[in-house]
Amino acid sequence: MTLTSLVQSFVYGLLTGGLYASLGIGFSLTWGSAKLLNIAHPTFSILACYIAYWLQIMIGMDPFNAILLITPLFFLLGIILYVSLIRLVCRAKDVTFTSMIFTVGLAVFLENLISFMWSPSPKVMVSQYTGASFIIANIHIPINLLLSFFISLALIATTYFFIYKTFLGKAVRATWQNPDAAALYGINKNFVTMIMFGLAIATGGAAGVCFALISSFYPALHNTWIIYLFIVVIMGGVGSVYGTLAGGMLLGLFNSIVGLFIPNSWLPFIVYVALIILLWVRPEGLFKA
């Protein structure tokens, strides 16, 4: 192993780490703010991949343009989903547990719907930059990956801006700290959660399309992604924007550095075992004291 391959995998890990973080950010926030554990979150990302794929096949739309279309579409989808189904789940006594069971079912349903509509075989999406890459001192950076990384960063920055700089975000944080007290001050918890959920699904969808540009995708892929999401979110601490970003980067680095030493097909095994160990040793996250 040379220094170049080490640096290459370091850079690659950092860039894919950004993607993991943007995939996990919505998941983390709904879990943190509304205690809503949405297992179907990556399934919506897969759905977004297939919609982008469809747009490309049907009308020849470039995936990067498709993201612009998919983000508002998925925001709307999230809101519709919240109003129609998730709102009922939120009334339960133990929201985390009930939503977990409910969304596992939703994920299975969506997976089979996607398989039914687009067949379960893996698909690949090509953009105008596929195959091109920057080469800096023998280190290759695919342009697709770089652009996806910047889009992910923009998604995370938008979420951060929404949570910490807007009035609605303040309401979200208030609900998060103490739902009853926030309701006493006139915050409509239902509305806040609805916006939060829509935002989560929108970021998840956009991140899914970014992911589809760097690797192939198939309907059952969400089973792998959900565990990656759990690692990212639990490492960073549930509901923390910075934590999710750091957790995503760490997971990306872990993946690409470990991938240098062991066969790639064994990589998810290591990751799953790492999650069990993480849950065992530090369930509250790496960064919280």
Next chain:
Amino acid sequence: MQWKRYLKYGSIFWLAILIIFPFLRPPIYVLSLMFFIFFYITLVEAWNVVGGYAGYTSFGHTAFLGLSAYTVATFTKYFGISPFLIVPLGGVFASLLAILVGASCLKMRGPYFALATLCIPPALQIVFLNLEQTGAATGIWLPLLPFGIFEERALFYEMMLAITVIALITVKRLEESKFGLGLMSIRQDENVAESLGVNTTILKIKAFVLSAFITGVVGGDLCDLYNIHSSIHGFRYIYVHIYSGIGNTWRQGDLDWPSDRHSDPCGNK
């Protein structure tokens, strides 16, 4: 207490009908369907010990099913032992995995336990997919039994019926025993149970192992019928349970339907 006696005789009557059912030569499809009804009833009963009485939602039972099926198939393939004799061994292997998992994961509570167990089936799947000894992605093909397909199905029907009855009686006895009461106290409030002198750690691990053993025996039986494949049988059977209400012995099963996916003779998925 009159009706209770009727219930007892009634269940013996229905059991007798179920036992002689294959001798009436029903269509093979019906036999397979009944096999899967028993299959899901037993799995859900097993899951109920941990998920229902103790209140620990485990998503990892698929791993026990798969591990046991692979154990039985591997022993049959490499040592030539009849798979019928090794079915309990599948349960033992599943129990060993349960001890390992239980000792590490049962300390966690609530969603964290569910998450940790969610990781186990895919991790195990990757192991089976990558090892040459377990046939990698092709799976293991077991030799056919030397009878016609109807006799084979009838045999498996009777076997699964026996396992189901044994599992039902076990779980029902457990519900009425001190062990079951301890588990239910864990579900209601674990801290209080602990302060009242219930050894929750041992109890939880015991329940987990019992549950895994039943699941394992079922998995071994399934593998005899179908050639196995590194499948994830999915969360389907947990759903049967959710439909039927948590913590009740008699109301489970009968809701799930074997889709064509399971009836596929190639054993795909």
